[in-house]
Amino acid sequence: MARRVPVKPCWQKRLPAKRKCLSLPFRALTLLKCSSVSVHLVCAICLNRPRRRPPCIIFIDEIDAVGRQRGAGLGGGHDEREQTLNQMLVEMDGFEGNEGIIVIAATNRPDVLDPALLRPGRFDRQVVVGLPDVRGREQILKVHMRRVPLATDIDAAIIARGTPGFSGADLANLVNEAALFAARSNKRVVSMVEFEKAKDKIMMGAERRSMVMTEAQKESTAYHEAGHAIIGRLVPEHDPVHKVTIIPRGRALGVTFFLPEGDAISASRQKLESQISTLYGGRLAEEIIYGVEHVSTGASNDIKVATNLARNMVTQWGFSEKLGPLLYAEEDGEVFLGRSVAKAKHMSDETARIIDQEVKHLIDTNYQRARQILGENMDILHAMKDALMKYETIDAPQIDDLMARREVRPPAGWEDPGTSSNSDNNGTPKAPRPVDEPRTPNPGNTMSEQFDK
Numbered sequence: 001m002a003r004r005v006p007v008k009p010c011w012q013k014r015l016p017a018k019r020k021c022l023s024l025p026f027r028a029l030t031l032l033k034c035s036s037v038s039v040h041l042v043c044a045i046c047l048n049r050p051r052r053r054p055p056c057i058i059f060i061d062e063i064d065a066v067g068r069q070r071g072a073g074l075g076g077g078h079d080e081r082e083q084t085l086n087q088m089l090v091e092m093d094g095f096e097g098n099e100g101i102i103v104i105a106a107t108n109r110p111d112v113l114d115p116a117l118l119r120p121g122r123f124d125r126q127v128v129v130g131l132p133d134v135r136g137r138e139q140i141l142k143v144h145m146r147r148v149p150l151a152t153d154i155d156a157a158i159i160a161r162g163t164p165g166f167s168g169a170d171l172a173n174l175v176n177e178a179a180l181f182a183a184r185s186n187k188r189v190v191s192m193v194e195f196e197k198a199k200d201k202i203m204m205g206a207e208r209r210s211m212v213m214t215e216a217q218k219e220s221t222a223y224h225e226a227g228h229a230i231i232g233r234l235v236p237e238h239d240p241v242h243k244v245t246i247i248p249r250g251r252a253l254g255v256t257f258f259l260p261e262g263d264a265i266s267a268s269r270q271k272l273e274s275q276i277s278t279l280y281g282g283r284l285a286e287e288i289i290y291g292v293e294h295v296s297t298g299a300s301n302d303i304k305v306a307t308n309l310a311r312n313m314v315t316q317w318g319f320s321e322k323l324g325p326l327l328y329a330e331e332d333g334e335v336f337l338g339r340s341v342a343k344a345k346h347m348s349d350e351t352a353r354i355i356d357q358e359v360k361h362l363i364d365t366n367y368q369r370a371r372q373i374l375g376e377n378m379d380i381l382h383a384m385k386d387a388l389m390k391y392e393t394i395d396a397p398q399i400d401d402l403m404a405r406r407e408v409r410p411p412a413g414w415e416d417p418g419t420s421s422n423s424d425n426n427g428t429p430k431a432p433r434p435v436d437e438p439r440t441p442n443p444g445n446t447m448s449e450q451f452d453k
Contacts, residue, residue: 055100063105063123069114085114092122131167133263134160140168144175151191159195164260166202174198200243204257205250213248218389220286221246221254224298226384227285228256228278230377231370233403235274244384245393253298256282269319272309276366277373279306284370285381310362311355320358328355380405 050056066084092103105123107113117123132140137160145156163171177198182190201207213221229244242259249255258278283299318325328347347355374381384402387394391411394402401408 050101051099056102058101058103060103060105062107063117064107064109064112067105067107067114067117068112085117089116089122131165131263132171134164137163137166137171140171141175144172148175148179149189151189153192154190154195155192158192159199162259163199164263170202174202177201200257204243204245204255205252208248208250211248213253217253218246219385220290220296221298222385222388223285223289223381224282224296225254225256226381226388227281227283227370227374229281229384229399230380230403231281231373232256232258232274232278233399234373234377235277235369237268237271238274238278241396241399243393243395244388244399246388247392269313272313272317272319273362273366276306276309276363277370279303279309280363280367280370281374284367284374288371288374288378289381306363307359310359313362314355314358319362320355322354322358323351383408 050058066081066088068081068085070082070085103123110126118126138156141156141159145154159174163174166174174195175198178190178194181194181197182188185194187194225244225246229241232238232241239258239260242257244254244256246254279302280299282302283295286295286299312329313319314323315328328351380402383405384394384399387398387402387408391398393411394408395411398408398411
């Protein structure tokens with residue numbers, strides 16, 4: 001069973017491809033044109049026919065469509081899906097170990113499958129196909145790069161290191177988008193510049209340069225994103241800042257993107273708390289600059305993500321001293337997944353009240369930490385705002401200059417010699433004045449967006 005969404009289609013393509021190479025007979029069947037009365041009959045025919053022509057392989061895609069857990073649900077015991085599942089179980093029990101028949105199924109939702117499907121003698125061997133690691137991403141990129149002309153500066157290993165969490169489909173889309181960017185620029189080959197643009201589009205959304213924003217809105221967005229970036233740089237165990245932009249992308253007015261240095265396996269409590277502080281950095285920057293009365297709704301998504309993160313820390317990951325390492329999360333059983341219609345209560349009202357208190361304590365603690373960090377680095381906040389107003393997008397090198405209170409170098413490819421409110425005669429933002437050195441707390445795939453609400 002393929003467990004993850006991104007790579008399951010490769011099984012669907014690989015089996016017919018192997019069959020074609022070996023000149024083996026192949027037949028595909030869909031149940032879409034069958035009436036509800038005959039679906040389970042067709043299922044019986046499909047599983048019986050291979051017995052007459054062994055050896056063979058039966059591949060069932062999206063097995064969860066008929067193999068979901070039987071229960072109360074809304075269809076009752078006479079649901080057609082349950083009858084089809086019962087017929088499938090009966091037919092699979094009839095296969096002998098020496099018949100030469102292999103049954104393979106693929107699904108993105110193994111958690112909703114009926115336990116009877118996974119018992120010995122049926123689908124008792126599971127293959128979990130996860131997201132590719134850095135070596136896997138490099139090999140996948142090389143396969144897709146064969147179809148496009150590449151510049152000499154292309155290095156698949158560098159691109160693979162900069163795309164953690166990408167699936168095979170994402171990497172194929174990355175190559176296609178880079179080729180489109182090169183074609184729009186009338187280039188004969190695809191360079192690293194196009195791959196960087198394609199990666200930004202996939203990660204942060206397409207640019208909406210046609211959206212008209214006033215100078216006041218741009219300034220507010222610049223302060224908001226600068227707050228995220230500064231907190232993310234100064235809290236421990238946080239992913240490095242990859243890019244900050246005030247160009248509207250997707251539904252967001254601005255984006256601060258943090259790119260992990262490697263494939264994340266787990267996260268410590270310190271890292272999670274640093275993420276909460278960073279998520280509130282944008283709202284705090286607006287509050288400090290404009291006052292509480294003029295804080296915008298742009299932090300709505302940040303608040304949602306931070307609250308869910310804090311609640312998971314308390315109820316699922318055991319990071320509460322009062323509640324201890326116990327699971328307090330509600331059971332995730334939807335009616336339409338074949339689970340029970342009724343919902344049982346797993347905690348008392350007093351426990352629910354303590355959970356709310358612990359969540360609020362986590363939020364308040366990291367909110368105040370972020371406020372203190374921004375208060376000690378106001379000069380960097382103003383300088384980063386000026387750089388964003390001038391360049392609209394700044395990368396890690398410009399952020400390094402700002403955090404070190406150096407003169408900000410122009411981004412790669414930037415040519416407009418415009419002026420800024422805090423710039424010298426050449427139009428380059430000045431380095432922030434060293435009022436106080438930035439204070440970093442004890443050392444120890446996040447993206448913050450300001451949404452247009």
